[in-house]
Amino acid sequence: MKTIVQLTMIPAILCTLSASLAADDVSDTLTEAIKSYESGAYSDAVEDINYALQLIQQKKSESLTSYLPEPLTGWSAKKAQSQSAGSGMFGGGIGANRTYTKNSAKIKIEILTDSPVLQSMMGLFSNPIFATSDGGKLERIGRQKAIVKYNEDRKRGEITIVVDKRFLVKLTGTKVSQDTLKAYAKAIDFKKLKKLP
Numbered sequence: 001m002k003t004i005v006q007l008t009m010i011p012a013i014l015c016t017l018s019a020s021l022a023a024d025d026v027s028d029t030l031t032e033a034i035k036s037y038e039s040g041a042y043s044d045a046v047e048d049i050n051y052a053l054q055l056i057q058q059k060k061s062e063s064l065t066s067y068l069p070e071p072l073t074g075w076s077a078k079k080a081q082s083q084s085a086g087s088g089m090f091g092g093g094i095g096a097n098r099t100y101t102k103n104s105a106k107i108k109i110e111i112l113t114d115s116p117v118l119q120s121m122m123g124l125f126s127n128p129i130f131a132t133s134d135g136g137k138l139e140r141i142g143r144q145k146a147i148v149k150y151n152e153d154r155k156r157g158e159i160t161i162v163v164d165k166r167f168l169v170k171l172t173g174t175k176v177s178q179d180t181l182k183a184y185a186k187a188i189d190f191k192k193l194k195k196l197p
Contacts, residue, residue, distance in 0.1 A: 026055045063196065064096035064111050069187035072180070075102040093117065100184065107173040107184050111193070113166055121162050136160075141185045150178040159185050164194045 033048035065080035080098040093115025100107045112118075124147065132138060136147040141161065150157030157178055161169040169188060173181045 026052050026059075029055065062096075064094065064113070065098070067111060067189065067193050067196070068096060068098040068109055069184065069189075071100050072183060072187065075100050077101070105173070105175045105180070107171060107176060107181065109184060109188070110168075110170045112168040112170075113196075115168065118162065118165070118168050121160065121168055122165060141182060142188070142190050144190050146185065148178070148182070150181070152178075157181050161185065161190075163190050167193055167196075169193075 029048050029052040033045045033052065036042070036045035036048060062082045065082050068080045071077040077098055077100045080096055082096045083094070093112050095110060095112040095115075097108060097110040100109070132147075134149070136149040139146050139148050141148075141159065144161045144163060146159050146161045148157070148159050155175050155177070157173055157176070159169075159171040159181055163169060169185075171181055171185055173184075
């Protein structure tokens with residue numbers, strides 16, 4: 001029943017998309033889905049819709065890479081990676097990550113959206129007792145609530161931030177100071193990230 005409802009919504013979705021998108025793989029695939037639906041080839045229509053969804057998720061994950069900051073002075077960074085994950089990875093979702101290095105120091109920044117993991121993380125942020133139960137501290141970074149965990153002896157830590165109830169930003173660092181880890185968190189443009197559709 002759910003699939004039939006989704007199929008009946010295709011014309012409205014396509015009209016909305018065509019107003020904002022030039023002809024590309026997504027709009028072409030949705031056009032094919034409508035043709036399949038109208039001819040009664042429902043399996044083909046569902047396959048086309050799923051493929052279009054994957055393409056849209058891929059485009060969204062690729063756009064996330066632009067929100068990962070440039071390396072700080074003296075640091076270098078690998079090319080940002082995008083990912084559109086199934087239910088097995090982080091509970092599903094769309095994400096991007098980038099790794100930064102300086103000698104033996106290493107920081108990885110990940111941005112995840114459209115994931116069920118966000119719901120559980122928001123629960124942590126709303127209850128300070130849970131947020132700090134395993135040694136973390138609730139702090140503000142760039143006007144965002146953050147859970148900061150850092151081990152001074154091991155020079156290792158992580159920062160977790162939920163942005164606009166839609167994005168999970170996680171920084172993990174090894175052989176780094178807490179100040180450097182926070183500096184990378186502050187380098188993320190959270191205001192710009194909130195505007196991502």
